[in-house]
Amino acid sequence: MSHPWRNGTQVLSIAGDNSDYSDCNDSTDVLLTNNIIEHPQVSQSQAELDVIKLAQSHFTSQALLAAIRVGALDVLAASHDGDMASMSVDEIIAKIQTRDSAAVVNRDALFRCLRLLCTSGVIKETINCAYETAYSLTQMGRLLHQRPGRKGDTSSMASFVLHWSEIPLWNAWSELPDYVAGKCSSPVNHMADDDASRKSFDGDVPPFDRANGISASDYYKKNQASCTHRNAVARYASSKEITSILSAMQSSSALNESKIAEKTVVDVGGGYGCLIHAIKTSMPTVGRCYCLDLPGVIDDAILINDSSNDHKITATFVQGNMFDPSTIPPCDIIITKHVLCDFSDEDVLRALRAFHESLSHGGKLVIMDAVLPNGSDLNSKWNAAISFDVLLMLTGRRGERSRLEWSNLGQRAGFVLEDVLPTSSVTVDLAILSRI
Ligand SMILES: C[S@@+](CC[C@H](N)C(=O)[O-])C[C@H]1O[C@@H](n2cnc3c(N)ncnc32)[C@H](O)[C@@H]1O
Known part of the structure; x- marks a missing residue:
C-alpha cells in the first residue's frame, strides 16, 4: 500500500492488497449513464468478503493499539545483527519484561493479535530455526515504532493509533449513529465536573461531548497524556505538510x-x-x-x-x-x-x-x-x-x-x-x- 503522505493523487483504492476486483479492469472506474451512477460490478462472493472486511475494520485497529501499548512493536524494532528482529511470541514477551520487569502480558491474547496484524501487513510471520512462528515488522510496522524516551516524536506514527483509538474518541464513534439519527442521547457524563456542562446537552451536541460529558477541546486541555498523543499526530502531519x-x-x-x-x-x-x-x-x-x-x-x-x-x-x-x-x-x-x-x-x-x-x-x-x-x-x-x-x-x-x-x-x-x-x-x- 502506498504511503499516504507520499501519494500525489491523494486517493487510494480501499480494496487494499488482498482484495481483487478481478472482473473489472479498474476499481476506480465509475460509469455515468443517464445520470445514474453505476459502480463497477464485482462478484457476489467478493462483495460479501468486502462487507465482512469493512464491518470488522475496528478489529484490526484495536489489535494494533494493543500491540503498540504492550510494547510488542518496539521490541520487534530492536536492532538484531543490523536487521529488524524476528521473534517468537515468547521472545517478544521476554524482551518486554526485560524492559519492564513489572509488565504483565497475556500470551494467548498477544499471539492472536499479532496473527491478526500479519493479515493487515503491519507485521509478517516466518518460521525460525526452532520451527516456531516468528514475527518481524514490515515497512508499515516500522513506522509505528516509538524510540525509547521519544514518545510522541515526529518520526513515529504510533501516535495516530494511540490518539484515534483512545477510549474517549472511541466512545465518540459509538455516539455517531444516534447523532446521525438526530436523537438526543443521554451523555455518559463521567468526565463532566460541573452541573453547567450537564445542562448544556441538547440535540446539537457533538458525539465526543455526548460520549464524554465534556467538549474535546476541554478534555484535551485537562488530560495531558491524551493531549500528548494528539499533538504528536499534529506534529507528524505538520512536518510532512x-x-x-x-x-x-x-x-x-x-x-x-x-x-x-x-x-x-x-x-x-x-x-x-x-x-x-x-x-x-x-x-x-x-x-x-x-x-x-x-x-x-x-x-x-x-x-x-x-x-x-x-x-x-x-x-x-x-x-x-x-x-x-x-x-x-x-x-x-x-x-x-x-x-x-x-x-x-x-x-x-x-x-x-x-x-x-x-x-x-x-x-x-x-x-x-x-x-x-x-x-x-x-x-x-x-x-x-x-x-x-x-x-x-x-x-x-x-x-x-x-x-x-x-x-x-x-x-x-x-x-x-x-x-x-x-x-x-x-x-x-x-x-x-x-x-x-
Ligand atoms: C489548528 S491551529 C493551526 C496552526 C497552524 N496554522 C498550523 O497549521 O499548524 C489554528 C490556529 O488558528 C488560530 N486562531 C484561531 N482563531 C483565530 C483568530 N480569530 N485570529 C487569528 N488566529 C486565530 C489559533 O490560535 C491556532 O494557532
Whole structure:
C-alpha cells in the first residue's frame, strides 16, 4: 500500500492488497449513464468478503493499539545483527519484561493479535530455526515504532493509533449513529465536573461531548497524556505538510518564488511561525513575512522562538484577530493553514472580508486545508480528507470544504477561486483565491 503522505493523487483504492476486483479492469472506474451512477460490478462472493472486511475494520485497529501499548512493536524494532528482529511470541514477551520487569502480558491474547496484524501487513510471520512462528515488522510496522524516551516524536506514527483509538474518541464513534439519527442521547457524563456542562446537552451536541460529558477541546486541555498523543499526530502531519506545501508552491505558476518575490506575506493563525519561516527560508526573495495569531499564542511563539534563536530572523510576530482587519498587516498574500476548517460559513465570510480589506488589489489568499472533491471522485476510493472531515464533525469542529464551497464563499467576499493545487500531503491542498 502506498504511503499516504507520499501519494500525489491523494486517493487510494480501499480494496487494499488482498482484495481483487478481478472482473473489472479498474476499481476506480465509475460509469455515468443517464445520470445514474453505476459502480463497477464485482462478484457476489467478493462483495460479501468486502462487507465482512469493512464491518470488522475496528478489529484490526484495536489489535494494533494493543500491540503498540504492550510494547510488542518496539521490541520487534530492536536492532538484531543490523536487521529488524524476528521473534517468537515468547521472545517478544521476554524482551518486554526485560524492559519492564513489572509488565504483565497475556500470551494467548498477544499471539492472536499479532496473527491478526500479519493479515493487515503491519507485521509478517516466518518460521525460525526452532520451527516456531516468528514475527518481524514490515515497512508499515516500522513506522509505528516509538524510540525509547521519544514518545510522541515526529518520526513515529504510533501516535495516530494511540490518539484515534483512545477510549474517549472511541466512545465518540459509538455516539455517531444516534447523532446521525438526530436523537438526543443521554451523555455518559463521567468526565463532566460541573452541573453547567450537564445542562448544556441538547440535540446539537457533538458525539465526543455526548460520549464524554465534556467538549474535546476541554478534555484535551485537562488530560495531558491524551493531549500528548494528539499533538504528536499534529506534529507528524505538520512536518510532512510544510515540505509538501513548499514543493507545491515552487512548482506552481502562481506561487513560485519569482511570483512572490518582494511580496508581503501574512500567515493568519500561523501558530509558532514554522510555515512562514520555512517559506522565507526556502524562497528568500519573498518580501516581509508576518505570523499573525491570537495574543496568547503569539506570546508563546515569541518565547519559543527567542529560545530557539531561529524563527525570529525571518518573520515578525503579530498579535491579531482574523475577524478584525485593523489587526492584519497590509499585504499581498495571506496564507492560512488549518484555521478556517474550525469556523462556520458565517465566521469564514467575516474573516474573508477582513482579508479582502488587508490585501492589495490583485492580492492572493491561499487557504491551506484539505479540499474535498466534488461529485463522483469519491466512488470506491479511500480519501483521507473525507475521513478527517467526519473526525472533525465528531469533535464538533466545522470540517473541510469542497472546491465549490470555497468558490462560493470566496465570491461572496470579493474573491475568485483561481485554482486548487494538491500537495503530496493528504491533509492539505492549496486553494488559491484572487482578490477582485
Ligand atoms: C489548528 S491551529 C493551526 C496552526 C497552524 N496554522 C498550523 O497549521 O499548524 C489554528 C490556529 O488558528 C488560530 N486562531 C484561531 N482563531 C483565530 C483568530 N480569530 N485570529 C487569528 N488566529 C486565530 C489559533 O490560535 C491556532 O494557532
